[in-house]
Every structure is written in C-alpha cells, then in structure tokens.
Amino acid sequence: MADPSTYRPAPGTIPDSPGVYRFRDADGRVIYVGKAKSLRSRLASYFADLSGLHPRTRQMVTTATGVQWTVVNTEVEALQLEYSWIKEFDPRFNVRYRDDKSYPVLAVTLNEQYPRLHVYRGPRKKGVRYFGPYAHAWAIRDTLDMLLRVFPARTCSNSVFKRHAEIGRPCLLGYIDKCSAPCVGRVDAEQHRDIVDDFCDFLSGRTDTMMRRLDAQMQEASEQLDFERAARLRDDLEALRRAMEKQAVVLGDGTDADMVAFAEDELAAAVQVFHVRGGRVRGQRGWVIDKAENTDTAQLTEQFLTQFYGEQASLAEQADAGGSPVPREVLVPQLPPDPDAVAQWLGGLRGTKVGLRVPQRGDKRTLLETVERNAKEAFSQYKLRRAGDITARSAALQELQEALALDSAPLRIECIDVSHVQGSDVVASLVVFEDGVARKSEYRRFSVREGADGGDVASVAEVVRRRFARYLAETENAPATPPGVQSDATTAVVDPAQEEEPSPGVDPETGKPRKFAYPPNLLVVDGGAPQANAAAEAVAELGITDVAVVGLAKRLEEVWLPAEPEPVILPRTSEALYLLQRVRDEAHRFAVTYHRKKRSRRLTDSELDAIPGLGRTRKAALLKHFGSLRKIRRAGVDEISAVPGFGRSTAEAVYTALNGGETASNEASGEEIEGGKQ
Numbered sequence: 150m151a152d153p154s155t156y157r158p159a160p161g162t163i164p165d166s167p168g169v170y171r172f173r174d175a176d177g178r179v180i181y182v183g184k185a186k187s188l189r190s191r192l193a194s195y196f197a198d199l200s201g202l203h204p205r206t207r208q209m210v211t212t213a214t215g216v217q218w219t220v221v222n223t224e225v226e227a228l229q230l231e232y233s234w235i236k237e238f239d240p241r242f243n244v245r246y247r248d249d250k251s252y253p254v255l256a257v258t259l260n261e262q263y264p265r266l267h268v269y270r271g272p273r274k275k276g277v278r279y280f281g282p283y284a285h286a287w288a289i290r291d292t293l294d295m296l297l298r299v300f301p302a303r304t305c306s307n308s309v310f311k312r313h314a315e316i317g318r319p320c321l322l323g324y325i326d327k328c329s330a331p332c333v334g335r336v337d338a339e340q341h342r343d344i345v346d347d348f349c350d351f352l353s354g355r356t357d358t359m360m361r362r363l364d365a366q367m368q369e370a371s372e373q374l375d376f377e378r379a380a381r382l383r384d385d386l387e388a389l390r391r392a393m394e395k396q397a398v399v400l401g402d403g404t405d406a407d408m409v410a411f412a413e414d415e416l417a418a419a420v421q422v423f424h425v426r427g428g429r430v431r432g433q434r435g436w437v438i439d440k441a442e443n444t445d446t447a448q449l450t451e452q453f454l455t456q457f458y459g460e461q462a463s464l465a466e467q468a469d470a471g472g473s474p475v476p477r478e479v480l481v482p483q484l485p486p487d488p489d490a491v492a493q494w495l496g497g498l499r500g501t502k503v504g505l506r507v508p509q510r511g512d513k514r515t516l517l518e519t520v521e522r523n524a525k526e527a528f529s530q531y532k533l534r535r536a537g538d539i540t541a542r543s544a545a546l547q548e549l550q551e552a553l554a555l556d557s558a559p560l561r562i563e564c565i566d567v568s569h570v571q572g573s574d575v576v577a578s579l580v581v582f583e584d585g586v587a588r589k590s591e592y593r594r595f596s597v598r599e600g601a602d603g604g605d606v607a608s609v610a611e612v613v614r615r616r617f618a619r620y621l622a623e624t625e626n627a628p629a630t631p632p633g634v635q636s637d638a639t640t641a642v643v644d645p646a647q648e649e650e651p652s653p654g655v656d657p658e659t660g661k662p663r664k665f666a667y668p669p670n671l672l673v674v675d676g677g678a679p680q681a682n683a684a685a686e687a688v689a690e691l692g693i694t695d696v697a698v699v700g701l702a703k704r705l706e707e708v709w710l711p712a713e714p715e716p717v718i719l720p721r722t723s724e725a726l727y728l729l730q731r732v733r734d735e736a737h738r739f740a741v742t743y744h745r746k747k748r749s750r751r752l753t754d755s756e757l758d759a760i761p762g763l764g765r766t767r768k769a770a771l772l773k774h775f776g777s778l779r780k781i782r783r784a785g786v787d788e789i790s791a792v793p794g795f796g797r798s799t800a801e802a803v804y805t806a807l808n809g810g811e812t813a814s815n816e817a818s819g820e821e822i823e824g825g826k827q
Contacts, residue, residue: 172213179238224490300348406478410520412528419528451485475499542585548725559671568740578740613687619665685711
C-alpha cells in the first residue's frame with residue numbers, strides 16, 4: 150500500500166487551469182482518469198487526510214504511485230480527452246457504464262435483397278436498421294408476431310429461406326399469411342421491400358398515416374361489397390392498435406428524447422434511461438456502477454452523458470450507420486456542473502443543437518419521475534443481489550492470503566490450463582481474474598511447441614516461461630519517462646502541445662495495452678505437485694521472486710505449494726476454494742474451446758490441402774463462403790464454381806476429392822448425393 154505523500158506534487162507545481170489527470174500504479178498502469186476546471190484544487194483534494202476520503206478514493210490513492218496531468222484550453226476539450234483516455238486505458242477505478250448483457254433490438258436487414266426482421270444482440274452493422282433496445286427479447290417477438298399479419302415480411306434465416314426456395318414450398322408462416330413468401334415468388338423483391346418499408350415507417354412513429362390508410366381501404370372494400378377483404382383489414386387495424394398499446398403514447402407532441410435518472414448511495418449508483426421516440430417509450434436500459442469518489446448527481450450526470458453517448462457515437466461510426474444516437478433532447482434530474490460545455494459536446498456528436506435540461510412540470514416531469522422509480526427499484530434489487538457477492542469476494546481473497554501465507558491479498562490471479570487429445574494439438578490457456586472478477590480482455594492462449602512431447606508438466610513449464618519472458622521483455626522495453634514529462638515523474642506536467650508517449654503498460658505502436666505487461670500476485674496451474682513445481686522453477690529461472698505459484702488438483706481439490714510434501718486442504722465451504730475453482734474452470738473452458746477450434750481447423754485443412762490447385766487463398770474463400778467442410782461436401786459443382794476465384798475445373802476437383810471419387814456426372818443424371826454418400 151503506497152503512501153500518497155510520497156508522490157504528492159510539490160506546492161505550486163500544479164497549474165490552476167482546466168485539464169485531465171491520471172493516477173498510475175507501480176506497474177505504470179493507469180488506474181483512474183478524471184477532469185477538472187482547476188487541476189490545482191481538484192488534485193489537492195486527493196491528498197487530504199485519508200480518513201476523510203471516500204472508501205474507493207482512499208483505495209485508489211493508496212494503490213497509485215504517481216499522478217500526471219495534461220492542461221487543455223476549455224471544458225469541452227477536457228470532456229473529449231477524459232472520454233478518450235477512459236476508453237483507451239480502461240482504468241479499474243473509473244465509473245463504468247456497461248450493460249451486464251447486450252440488450253436485444255429488432256434488426257431489419259435492409260442490405261439484403263429480401264430484408265429480414267429478427268431479434269439481434271451485438272455490434273451494429275452497416276446497412277441494417279435497428280429498433281430498440283428492448284428490455285426483453287420476448288417483448289420484441291410478441292410485438293413482431295402481431296405486426297406480421299399486417300406487414301408479412303420474412304423472418305427466417307438465410308439457410309431456411311434458401312432451403313424453401315429450393316423445394317418450392319413456403320414455411321408455416323407463409324401458409325398462415327404471416328409471411329408474403331418471397332422464397333417461392335408470391336411477391337417479388339420490390340413488393341417485399343415495400344412491405345418492409347411500411348413496417349419501418351410504423352415503428353418509426355408514422356402510425357397515424359398507416360391507420361388512416363388501412364381504414365380508408367376497409368371502407369372502400371365494404372362499399373364494394375368485398376366483405377372478406379374488409380374483415381381482413383379490420384383485423385389488421387385491431388392488430389396495429391394492440392401493438393400501439395404495448396408502446397403507449399406518453400408524450401403527445403411526438404418528442405424525441407432520452408430521459409435519465411439515478412438512484413445512489415455513498416458507494417454505488419443505478420442509472421436508468423428511457424428512450425422516447427415519436428412520443429413513445431421505445432426502449433429502456435439500466436446500469437449499476439461503483440463510485441470511485443464522492444460524486445453528486447450532477448457529476449454522475451456528466452460522467453454518464455459523456456461515456457454513454459461517446460460510446461454510442463463510436464459504435465455508429467464503426468458501423469457507418471445512418472442517423473445519430475444522440476436525440477434532439479436529453480432530460481436529466483440535475484444539470485451537470487458545466488451544462489453548456491456538455492450540450493455543445495453532444496451537439497457536436499449529433500451535428501445539430503441538443504437540448505439538455507431538467508423538466509419542471511407536465512408530462513415530461515411525470516415520465517421522468519417514472520424513470521426515477523425504476524432506478525430506485527433496480528438499485529434496491531442490485532443491493533440485495535450483490536451484498537453477499539461483494540462480501541464473498543473480499544472474504545475469498547482474504548482467506549487465500551491467510552491460507553497460502555501471502556504478503557498481501559492476491560488482487561490479480563492468473564491460471565494456466567493445458568488441453569490436448571493424446572498429445573496432439575497441444576494448447577494452453579491463460580485467464581485473468583482481478584478483484585475476484587474475470588477480466589476477459591486479458592485472456593491469452595498458447596500453442597505449445599517444445600513441451601508438447603513432454604506431457605502436461607513440460608507444457609506448463611513452457612507456457613510459464615513464455616508468459617513471464619514476455620513480461621520481462623515488455624517491462625524492460627517500456628519507456629522510463631514519456632516525452633513532455635518532467636524527469637521527476639511523480640509530479641509530472643505534460644505539455645499539451647506535444648504528443649504523449651503511451652504508458653509502460655501500453656504498446657507505443659498500436660496504442661493498446663501490452664499483452665503481458667502486468668504480473669499476477671498469484672499464479673494457479675491446473676494440476677498437482679509436479680505441475681506446481683515446474684511452474685515455480687520456470688518463474689525462478691527468470692529471476693522473478695514476487696509471484697506466488699500454486700497447483701489445484703482436480704480429484705480432491707487439493708492446493709499444492711511448490712516443494713511442499715503435503716497439500717493445503719481448504720474447507721469445502723471455503724470462499725477461497727470456490728474462487729480457485731471458478732478460476733480453474735474458466736481456464737479449462739477457454740483451453741478446451743481453443744483446442745477444439747484448432748483441431749477442427751487441422752482436420753479441415755488436411756482434407757483441403759490434398760486437393761490439387763487449391764492454395765491458401767482459395768481454401769480461405771471456400772471456407773468463408775460455405776462455413777464448414779460438411780457444407781462444402783454437400784455442395785454441387787455449380788455452387789462451388791460460384792465462389793470467387795474458382796473455375797469449373799477447380800470446382801470439379803474439389804467435388805471429386807470430397808465425395809470419395811464421385812464425379813460431377815451424378816448431378817447431371819439426377820441422382821441425389823448427400824454427405825458424400827449415394
């Protein structure tokens with residue numbers, strides 16, 4: 150634990166101007182990023198009496214060993230720089246507004262000839278229109294099921310669409326009139342796209358026009374005595390009304406706004422966002438975050454707006470998606486400390502002016518109160534659910550420290566596991582847990598080379614040597630003092646006119662965190678005494694003395710210390726044992742996944758490599774087009790010829806090699822061949 154007084158900047162050295170500051174730990178890793186109107190007054194608050202600091206702030210300043218800052222000209226520049234550094238460094242003590250899952254949306258694949266409607270989770274893609282997010286996937290499916298009788302667009306996957314086009318019969322939805330069946334030619338591509346466009350218009354809020362048009366068509370059919378069509382249009386109108394009831398009108402003026410509310414205590418906060426589009430609540434999202442310092446609602450509002458909309462704008466830019474993720478208006482419970490700067494920054498993301506205000510009365514104030522109630526309910530559920538979990542993680546780390554006689558609690562744990570089948574395709578995984586939680590961005594995997602013939606013990610030793618050799622290499626090659634920084638780096642002042650060199654934990658070429666820059670407090674290997682001894686010897690050979698090594702044997706869950714004749718037996722109900730088991734099981738899962746992928750690739754490559762005229766580029770194109778060797782084997786010569794770079798002769802060679810000598814003449818004779826068997 151560091152003493153903040155050892156790296157406190159000298160009086161008078163901190164500028165009294167706007168800027169962004171970073172706290173770093175002993176390994177040079179950025180652990181906290183913040184901004185301030187006055188760097189001098191803001192940084193001084195961190196070096197006050199420790200007993201008066203917020204618990205998370207106290208933990209942060211005692212973990213850090215240095216502080217640096219960058220001076221900027223305006224508050225808007227500080228907002229932009231703070232967001233970019235939080236995204237780049239991923240500091241562990243910063244507030245992180247991240248979904249615990251990817252929220253489902255309704256996707257419309259406008260980039261396809263026959264657009265498809267489906268539930269989707271994941272990153273945005275170019276040429277796809279999204280509606281949502283929604284809290285539950287079933288809510289999308291329920292609404293979609295009602296709308297399909299009015300807008301019978303296709304919802305099937307590409308493989309299902311292709312199969313029914315080949316057999317000439319529609320699926321069940323086509324028979325019950327919930328799909329216009331473009332797969333069998335009931336409608337052409339232009340007619341189907343018109344149906345999809347009407348569907349998008351309806352979900353975009355242009356419902357009145359659609360309702361009036363259907364009502365006019367119903368009246369016209371009734372006057373022409375076409376009562377069957379009139380009844381069908383009447384049912385369509387009723388389906389649209391039921392769908393609109395599920396997205397009730399909450400604001401009569403067609404408002405496009407996001408409404409944000411918080412529920413908080415000293416240590417954590419919950420945030421809820423209602424997305425209102427066209428006067429209707431189109432989606433809802435929520436997060437719960439741990440506070441790093443004493444932040445009021447105004448500061449939380451600023452942090453959320455910069456991180457959330459900055460991330461959404463970045464995703465939209467990557468997908469080259471049309472429109473802006475920032476609405477015309479953002480309604481909040483309290484304005485941020487500098488509302489004009491935040492509104493200007495949001496306007497820059499949107500391209501037009503964005504209203505940022507606190508509603509005082511009327512429907513908007515009523516709806517914001519509803520958002521606040523949802524935030525309070527989510528926060529209450531979070532505290533009930535997480536109270537035992539946080540306590541258990543702290544207890545597990547404390548128990549490990551005592552049981553293994555460690556100098557401090559193992560805040561960073563790494564685990565290595567080896568996977569193979571009878572010595573073939575030997576691979577290993579390395580997983581990382583920090584503060585008892587998996588840090589998947591730092592997972593690594595290895596293809597074992599020299600140690601593959603020596604069994605698990607030799608494989609473990611090789612992986613440990615390679616992992617810590619990389620650590621030593623990256624530590625030795627890290628820059629000692631970035632350009633533009635004073636030589637006494639504990640009170641560094643960065644010249645904003647100079648480009649800053651990345652921290653020792655960041656690759657200067659890519660700007661991304663180095664893969665092996667930070668050592669673990671505890672290294673766990675899957676195995677007993679032999680594996681633990683081999684790992685400890687490999688670490689000692691490299692001259693590393695501050696990493697504890699243990700082995701966890703599966704059969705009796707024994708913890709083996711290097712060079713000890715007897716294992717450490719942790720109680721079955723021990724939180725420490727449960728944490729070690731979770732770490733080991735995660736390493737095993739990650740290793741097995743990589744081993745299966747590598748083995749599948751080897752088997753695929755071995756069959757394709759034997760085909761004359763099929764090089765690496767053509768092989769990659771073939772696998773990309775069909776997806777698997779099984780699908781390639783089932784394809785005909787004409788389908789293979791359609792792959793870019795393939796001619797008729799090469800396609801026939803592939804077909805013949807994968808179908809056991811069968812030739813393309815089978816296709817011409819009308820005989821059905823499936824899976825290589827006639």
